[in-house]
Amino acid sequence: MTSSSLLFAIDGDVARITLNRPDRLNALDLTLLDELARVLDQVERSDALRALALTGAGRGFCAGADLASGLPQGDDIGLVLERHYNPLIKRIRALPMPVVSIVNGVAAGAGASLALAADFTLAAQSARFVLAFARIGLLPDAGATYFLPERIGIARALGLAMLGEEVHASEAERIGLIWRAYPDAELESAASALIDRLAKAPTRALAATKSALYGAAHRSLAEQLDVERELQKQLGRSADFKEGVAAFRDKRAALFVGR
Numbered sequence: 708m709t710s711s712s713l714l715f716a717i718d719g720d721v722a723r724i725t726l727n728r729p730d731r732l733n734a735l736d737l738t739l740l741d742e743l744a745r746v747l748d749q750v751e752r753s754d755a756l757r758a759l760a761l762t763g764a765g766r767g768f769c770a771g772a773d774l775a776s777g778l779p780q781g782d783d784i785g786l787v788l789e790r791h792y793n794p795l796i797k798r799i800r801a802l803p804m805p806v807v808s809i810v811n812g813v814a815a816g817a818g819a820s821l822a823l824a825a826d827f828t829l830a831a832q833s834a835r836f837v838l839a840f841a842r843i844g845l846l847p848d849a850g851a852t853y854f855l856p857e858r859i860g861i862a863r864a865l866g867l868a869m870l871g872e873e874v875h876a877s878e879a880e881r882i883g884l885i886w887r888a889y890p891d892a893e894l895e896s897a898a899s900a901l902i903d904r905l906a907k908a909p910t911r912a913l914a915a916t917k918s919a920l921y922g923a924a925h926r927s928l929a930e931q932l933d934v935e936r937e938l939q940k941q942l943g944r945s946a947d948f949k950e951g952v953a954a955f956r957d958k959r960a961a962l963f964v965g966r
């Protein structure tokens with residue numbers, strides 16, 4: 708599917724979403740948010756997909772909420788979050804496949820949240836992350852108050868969120884905000900190599916790993932052990948587990964099918 712403000716492509720078992728409002732640094736208006744929700748429907752429905760990439764067209768990744776079309780000042784921003792942003796973030800986080808954000812340029816406000824909702828955040832060296840919310844009198848939203856302390860700890864999270872300072876990609880990598888920064892010219896090939904590798908991995912095991920790790924901080928050790936046991940029980944019956952063990956015994960590379 709391709710629309711004016713979003714490009715969606717499926718190549719084999721990999722889906723790619725490109726935010727496509729380059730003249731607005733891919734800022735999110737209601738149309739784009741709705742389109743994002745629609746392509747996520749497709750991703751969720753597919754049995755064949757094994758990885759999702761999310762990137763931006765032009766020189767930006769995403770500048771957050773579209774301030775030109777206007778945040779509903781005096782109206783209920785909470786409602787906009789509840790109806791549009793929050794479901795999106797929850798759905799991305801819950802996808803049973805690896806999600807890679809390819810941050811080609813600036814990621815600001817909810818655009819930074821979107822980049823951090825992915826399991827892997829890769830960025831071009833020239834990209835920057837801007838927790839711009841405080842600059843316009845808002846708190847970080849679309850999951851940013853969750854993702855920041857989760858990734859970089861409370862001290863840095865408070866600093867970035869309250870000062871609204873820009874973090875360049877290499878610094879973002881150094882502090883653990885993102886997985887890796889690459890020279891601009893290498894970002895796409897590095898992202899493709901990672902996505903290809905993830906798409907050939909045992910998808911169900913990766914989905915279970917996400918699900919176990921993301922909840923871990925909010926569970927006791929005993930609860931976490933139970934979660935691991937339940938998930939492992941299911942994976943123990945999977946075709947990929949069978950193949951992984953057979954490949955080990957045969958001393959060959961495993962050919963995982965994602966089931």
Ligand code: T3D
Pocket residue numbers: 730731732734770771772773774775776778779784787788813815816817818837839840843845848849
């Ligand atoms: O109701 C709800 O939606 C609630 C949800 C809120 C969540 C949020 O995301 S709140 C935070 C919203 N985002 C921001 O506050 C970021 C605003 N943008 C900036 O601070 C800067 O543009 C950037 C740091 C992102 C990039 O700076 P720079 O110097 O590289 O680019 P620029 O020149 O500022 O921007 C280029 C163009 O994009 C420019 O348009 P022009 O002058 O060339 O016609 C600029 O106006 C436009 N643009 C940038 N950000 C937005 C935008 N247009 C609409 N909305 C934007 N957010």
